[in-house]
Amino acid sequence: MPTTTIRKSLIESFGDPSHVSIVTTEIGPPAANEVQLKVLYSGFGGSDIAMRLGSYPNQKSAPLTTGYSCIGLVTLNGSKSTKFPISSLVGCLSVYEGQSERVNLPEKYLIPIPEGVDLKQAVALILDWTTAYGMVYRTSKVTKGQRVFIHGLSGSVGFSLLTLCKLQGAEVYGTASEYNHAAVRAAGAHPFVYTNKDWMMAMNAIGGAHVVFDPLGFESYDESWDILARGGGMLVGYGGNYNVLNGGKTRSQWPQIAKLLSKNLNVFCPNSTAFFYVNRDQSTFEPELKALLEMLRKGEIRVPIRKLWTLEEVPEAHRMFNKGPGVGAVVIKVANNVNL
Known part of the structure; x- marks a missing residue:
């Protein structure tokens, strides 16, 4: 051959x-x-x-x-x-x-x-933006007027979450490295530095977030849970490999994901959790990617x-x-x- x-x-x-x-x-x-x-x-x-x-x-x-x-x-x-x-x-x-x-x-x-x-923009839609699209439109169903908090605003998934949530009319907050704050502010978000934890006090002072998107995992899930709106909010985890990507030791994600999802067992709590991932065999994958490609073609989004x-x-x-x-x-x- x-x-x-x-x-x-x-x-x-x-x-x-x-x-x-x-x-x-x-x-x-x-x-x-x-x-x-x-x-x-x-x-x-x-x-x-x-x-x-x-x-x-x-x-x-x-x-x-x-x-x-x-x-x-x-x-x-x-x-x-x-x-x-x-x-x-x-x-x-x-x-x-x-x-x-x-x-x-x-x-x-x-x-x-x-x-x-x-094509440079289109290739980013295939994984990062379909991840964001599914979380915004399907898992959390972000709507106009909601307060949304995004960890990692300047990353590829984080910035796509920011963009799509703003299109839905949400007020967007989140964390990013300080040298990227001007860029994410220009895109319409209110950025915080992750490490000093000021974001926790600030979010609770305004009533909490209706939706939090957290790719950090582990202990960050507990902190994200603590800033959810008291009347009901959703914490959506995804990724979860932040520790290893930044030089830390490999840790199994499964116990933390199980802990995250177990919060749904309390039927008296108005808040909920989900863990999101993209798989090319999912029935939602192709139509959601095609929707994003059409948005890009029409100029409704820019990557x-x-x-x-x-x-x-x-x-x-x-x-x-x-x-x-x-x-x-x-x-x-x-x-x-x-x-x-």
Whole structure:
């Protein structure tokens, strides 16, 4: 069977950024139900860091190639794949292999990308913004006039939560590094520094938050619970790997998630909790991503790009993760041109 020579990122073994390299390898043709893409852009974020450290839930063993989301052009179809003509522009929640010049992916997970959208922005919708969309519109059902508190306002998911909650007419508060406060204020939020805990007193002084979005996990869940509105509020946890992403030791999330959800057992408490995650097999995933793509096409949302790295710079992206000012998504430009 013919193969194609490609470049890709590779986590050779778990550990610090020195374990990430860019290698030359071969890719074979797609299987019957697969499609081969020339990857144009891939997302980059906490999943990449956690996988490099070997701490992402249920992840593959090393060696592995990260890239949880990607956008690319169809170059080959497997014998049973007929949905997308050659050169079709598609996106995918790939989970792995997005940071490769070519990738074979199951046809059933590919979603058409509308003409005219900015592909750098579109690739960020596939994971980070669908996570935010599901939490805002489906889990917490944010409505006009509510007070919403978001931990990590300047991150890709945090900024998308900010944007979507403002579109719903909510008043947005949250935490962010002080050097990003001006940017999140400009987007309509009221930022606090996380470490001094002033945000807890401030939120309780105005009656608490109707919804809190917390990706930090562990002890932060208790603090977030304590700022919920007394008459009824919802704490939505997601991610939960903040400790490891910032140099801490790996801790199992499952006991803390169980503790978070157990708060719902008190039928006399007006507050509630949920833990949210995105899976490409969920029936809600494709329609929600398509809704976001349409919002992007119409100019109803804009995805700020914090940093654009090339494929060859992926090791540096690992080294510089979460360092310095900036808001929004980090994106990997995989291809140098859009020609097949």
